[in-house]
Amino acid sequence: IxxxxxxxxxxxxxxxxxxIRYLLEKGGGTEFHFELVGELLDDEMIALLKAxxxxxxxxxxxxxxxxxxxLQAVHRRYDLARLEKNCLALTAGASGPTVHLDLIxxxxxxxxxxxxxxxxxxxxxxxxxxxxxxxxxxKGSPLRDQxxxxxxxxxxxxPYEILRxxxxxxxxxxxxxxxxxxxxxxxxxKHFHYTLSYLFWEDTLSPWAFFxxxxxxxxxxxxxxxxHKQVLLYDRLWRFLTTVFLVGAEEPLKKxxxxxxxxxxxxxxxxxxxxxxxxxxxxWLIPQxxxxxxxxxxxxxxxxxTDLVFPxxxxxxxxxxxxxxxxxxxxxxxxVEGGCPxxxxxxxxxxxxxxxxxxxxxxxQAGTIDDQSGGEDHY
Numbered sequence: 001i002x003x004x005x006x007x008x009x010x011x012x013x014x015x016x017x018x019x020i021r022y023l024l025e026k027g028g029g030t031e032f033h034f035e036l037v038g039e040l041l042d043d044e045m046i047a048l049l050k051a052x053x054x055x056x057x058x059x060x061x062x063x064x065x066x067x068x069x070x071l072q073a074v075h076r077r078y079d080l081a082r083l084e085k086n087c088l089a090l091t092a093g094a095s096g097p098t099v100h101l102d103l104i105x106x107x108x109x110x111x112x113x114x115x116x117x118x119x120x121x122x123x124x125x126x127x128x129x130x131x132x133x134x135x136x137x138x139k140g141s142p143l144r145d146q147x148x149x150x151x152x153x154x155x156x157x158x159p160y161e162i163l164r165x166x167x168x169x170x171x172x173x174x175x176x177x178x179x180x181x182x183x184x185x186x187x188x189x190k191h192f193h194y195t196l197s198y199l200f201w202e203d204t205l206s207p208w209a210f211f212x213x214x215x216x217x218x219x220x221x222x223x224x225x226x227x228h229k230q231v232l233l234y235d236r237l238w239r240f241l242t243t244v245f246l247v248g249a250e251e252p253l254k255k256x257x258x259x260x261x262x263x264x265x266x267x268x269x270x271x272x273x274x275x276x277x278x279x280x281x282x283x284w285l286i287p288q289x290x291x292x293x294x295x296x297x298x299x300x301x302x303x304x305x306t307d308l309v310f311p312x313x314x315x316x317x318x319x320x321x322x323x324x325x326x327x328x329x330x331x332x333x334x335x336v337e338g339g340c341p342x343x344x345x346x347x348x349x350x351x352x353x354x355x356x357x358x359x360x361x362x363x364x365q366a367g368t369i370d371d372q373s374g375g376e377d378h379y
Contacts, residue, residue, distance in 0.1 A: 001058070003033040010036045013045065020048045023056075033058040039079045041086040050096035057097035061087065063125075064102065066118040069109035074143065084125065091126040101127040105176045106135030108143070108150050111167040115176070116208035123200075123207040129188045132180040134173070135162045178215035178224050185233060186214070191275045192237065194267040194332045201335055214240055230277040238268060238284055263337070266328040273324055273344045274352045286326055292341055293325040295361050307358065314345070322346045327362065 010016040023032055038061040049057055063083065065071055071078045091099050101122050105115055123130060136159045137144040137152060147154070151166035164170045186192050199205055217240045218224050228236075241264055246257050269286040299305050300320045310319060324344040331340045332354070341357040 001031045001033055004035070007035050008037050009034040010040050010045065013040065013042065017045055017048060020045070020057075024048070024052055029055075031055055031058055033060065035060045035062070037061075038063070038083040038086050039077075041090070043089075046086065046089045049090065050093070052095075052097065054095060055098070058100060059090065059097045060100045060102065062102045062104075063118070063122050064104045065107050065110055065115075066121045067107065067110040067114045070107035070114070073108040080121075084121075087125040087127070091128075098128045099126075100129040100131065101125060102131045102133055104133045104135055105173070106162045106165060106168060108146075108165070109167060112172050112175070114167075116206070116212065119208040119211075120206055124203065128190075130183055131188075132176060132183060134176070136160050137162060175212070175215060175219070178219050179211055181224060182211050182215045182218060185228070186237065187211070191230070191233070192268070192271050193274075195237075195264060195271050198263060198267050198330070198335060210245075213244065217244055229279065230275060231272075231279050231282065234268060234272045234275075234277070235282045235284075238265075238282065241268075259337070263330045266326075266330050267332060269326065270328065270332055270342070270344070270354065273346065274354060276346070276352050286328070288325055289327045289341070292327055292357075292361060293323075296323070296325050296343060296357065308343075308355075310345075310355065318347070319343070319345055322348070325357075331356070 034057065036059050049059065061083075064074075064076065066080060068078075087099065087101070090096060103115075103118055103122055110118070119130075135143070137147060137154045138160060143150070143152070144160070146152075151164070153163045153165075154160050155163065162168075162173070164173065168176075187196060199210065200207060214237070215224075218236075221236070223236065242261060246261055246264075265284060266286055272282070272285060296308070297320055299307050300316045303316065305316075310316070322345060324346065326342050326344070328340045328342055330337050332342070339359060339362045341359065341361050342354050343357055344352055344354045346352050
């Protein structure tokens with residue numbers, strides 16, 4: 001990866017477009033990282049960035065905050081409507097750059113509730129990564145000169161990170177640190193892609209409420225700051241979902257909650273296998289459907305079969321030896337509920353991938369999804 005250290009790479013729009021075109025023409029496998037001013041993007045620049053193959057460009061955009069008083073206090077020029085439009089254009093569809101958005105905790109006038117609003121607003125721009133940074137009062141900076149006015153306490157040695165302010169207590173900042181850890185482990189890692197996509201697909205759940213709640217659970221259980229084996233992350237998320245997140249439904253909603261739990265179990269099982277996590281499997285994983293597995297195994301033994309289609313580079317004998325076959329109750333991509341048979345290929349080297357199997361392999365009453373496709377999930 002090559003990182004261009006200009007913090008406002010696209011201030012000169014024409015120069016930026018010339019450089020992006022040059023990098024597109026050169027090709028190659030190197031990833032280039034730019035820090036952009038989101039409001040200064042235009043349609044032509046967005047189109048150029050999205051013309052690149054996935055993994056070619058990584059763009060970092062500093063949202064910082066949506067709290068108008070905070071932005072005014074740090075003399076930041078802002079146009080949130082334009083920023084929203086441009087970021088959504090960058091993140092739409094499967095092609096284009098990896099989009100990394102930044103927030104800063106600790107700005108003047110932004111308390112925990114206001115930060116939560118900034119978090120939700122930024123999350124709904126669909127970034128690939130969301131980073132929580134913490135305000136640092138560098139020597140000579142205007143905010144350091146206003147430290148007494150704003151009630152800032154900060155570390156006496158570099159990086160001079162704040163410990164509290166008029167709007168955030170020390171406990172608030174510790175909680176934000178826990179949220180930062182949770183977002184990094186569960187969202188930025190991409191290891192929980194299908195589970196989180198299901199949780200947020202209708203935009204009715206506040207991302208801040210979810211990640212903040214998971215962070216409090218993490219703190220209460222004493223998990224914060226620990227090194228975690230990958231399998232424990234799945235196990236502890238499942239524990240949070242079933243003992244905290246889905247608890248407390250009123251009687252009329254219990255069936256809906258039970259269905260949600262079944263869907264979350266299915267998608268978390270898929271995420272678990274796609275991560276390539278080894279070791280002892282968690283007990284709550286959906287077990288393989290042996291009858292379905294034997295059907296698939298029989299089909300794959302025939303080299304001339306055309307019922308199941310896999311990439312030509314993938315020998316069927318390898319698929320047969322290294323497959324997990326599941327019947328999920330929800331389609332991982334469309335989120336349509338109903339019998340969805342899937343095959344997960346677990347190679348000896350490289351990334352696992354999954355394939356949707358024909359619904360005709362299921363008992364007639366269970367099959368609702370017909371096409372055989374899937375995703376090569378490189379998380």
